[in-house]
Amino acid sequence: MAIIIVAAGSGTRLGATEPKAFVDVAGRTILERALRSALSIAEPAQIVVVAPAERLEQANTIVARAAGAASSSLTVVSGGDTRQQSVAAGLAVLGDGIEIVLVHDSARSLTPPTLIEAVIAGVRSSGNGVIPGLPVADTIKQVDWMGSVERTVDRAPLVAVQTPQGFPRAALVDAYKTASDDFTDDAALVAAAGLAVTVIDGDPLAFKITTPWDLARAESLVAASPAAPSWRTGVGIDVHSFDADAPLWLGGLHWPGEPGLAGHSDGDALAHAVCDSLLSAAGLGDIGATFGTDDPRFENAHGDVFLTATVELVRAAGFEIGNVSVQLVGNRPKVAPRRAEMEAHLSEVLGAPVSVSATTTDGLGFTGRGEGISAVATALVYKP
Incomplete structure (x- = not known):
């Protein structure tokens, strides 16, 4: 399943000095809010952002901010002169195996994830096109070229279509x-080609930000939303001495040629500190109480085992992981050559951004004497 988010419009009617998708709505751009909605659905999806050619770098920055560690699975492409050309550019980069495609206007940035999921379910069950729409509430008049009313149009069969x-x-x-x-929209295009299209119930929040009034309305709704997440932080520290007879596992990676770390498991102090910080942030105690040394399941277990189990506990408690930062303190190993690899691995395991840094103690203390290493981690978790 894929979602093409069209963000290549100029936004002339909005009266902004930049393309509409890059206009700010209460601290986040229209595009970022649309992305966060798409990223919140339960089903994994390939997401393609179609942006103005001159704004690709800015669009990639917004994607990275909205998606975090998952941003590598999102694609940004340049759009065309028309909406149809932009959607075609998005279709051209879809991966193999995609069977359902949603086309979404970034300007409908407050669209609830539940509406996106309803459209997916509708396509899957019917095999046809599915579009959301709302009944037309206003009385509709048909006028001639002079503006004179010719007739009142029956509004009963009319719907205002959304994405x-x-x-x-x-x-x-x-x-x-x-x-x-x-x-003017994809439903008209596929209908002209002979595919049936069904309308499902839309959502008032899926309105299109087109005018300054729409923008003010969106800002008011965001400011009044009770759905702001509840954030909590946690700190974790772990220390292990070196064991020259053991292999070194650190940050979930094997370090050939380096002395290992002593411990009941593989002694991965960095991974253990990350676990401690997450458990602390979620109010779940610490790694020692949660994964005791008397539990044979964790004897010689790698750090990934503890990280995966910790993620499950944190999510079971109703939290999602915002990000984690961890610093290694010691003379060895040299972290810099493998920092990016370690960050990528840890981010994949946790499903959230992880940053890694390292420092020494200028020869002071047990780390300075080369007797072992320590790691300090901070974690940010939230309840959606």
């Missing part, structure tokens, strides 16, 4: 290949 609009991938790709006209 995301979902389709079977094959049908959407074929429709784009054969399109000869420029349509």
Whole structure:
């Protein structure tokens, strides 16, 4: 499943000095808010952002901020002169195995994740196009070119259409290949190609930010939202002495040629400090109480085992991980050559950004004498 987020519009009617997707809404750009909504659905999805060619670097920065460690799985491509050309650019980079595609306007940045999931479920169950819509509440008049009323239009069968609009991938790709006209939305394009399209209940929060009034409304809604996450921090410290007869495992990685660390498990002080910080932040105690040395399951276990189990406990307590920062204190090993590898590995295991740093103690203390190492970690967790 994939979601193409179209963010290549100019936003002329908004009256902003920059493209609409990069306009700020209460501290976050319109694009970032749209991304956070898409990233909050339960089902994994390939997400493609279509941005103005001159704004690709800024779009990648926003993607990294919104997605964190998962940003490597998102794609940013440049859009075209029209919306259809932009969507076609997004379709061109979809991965193999994608069967359902949603096309979403970044300007509908407050769209609830539940609406996105409803569209996915609708496409999957029907095999047709599915679009969200709301009943038209206003009385509709048809006028002539002079502005004179000709008739009152029956509003009962009318709906105001929103996004995301979902389709079977094959049908959407074929429709784009054969399109000869420029349509205002993807549903019209696939309908013209012969695919049935069904309307499901939309959501008032999925309104499109088009005018300054819309922007003010979005800012008011964000400011009044009771859904702000509850953040908590935790600190973890672990110390292990060197054991020249053991292999060194640190940060979940094997370090050939380096003396290992003594301990009931593999002695991965860095991983253990991270676990301690997460357990502390979630109010779950510490690693010693949670994974005792008398538990045979953890004898000689690698740090990844403790990290994975800690993530499960933190999430079971209702928390998600914001990020973790950990610092190694010791003379060896030299962390710099493998820092990026270690950060990538730990971030993948935790499903959240992890930063790693290292320092020495200028020859002072047990670390300075080369007797062992210590690690200090801080973690940020939140309840959505």
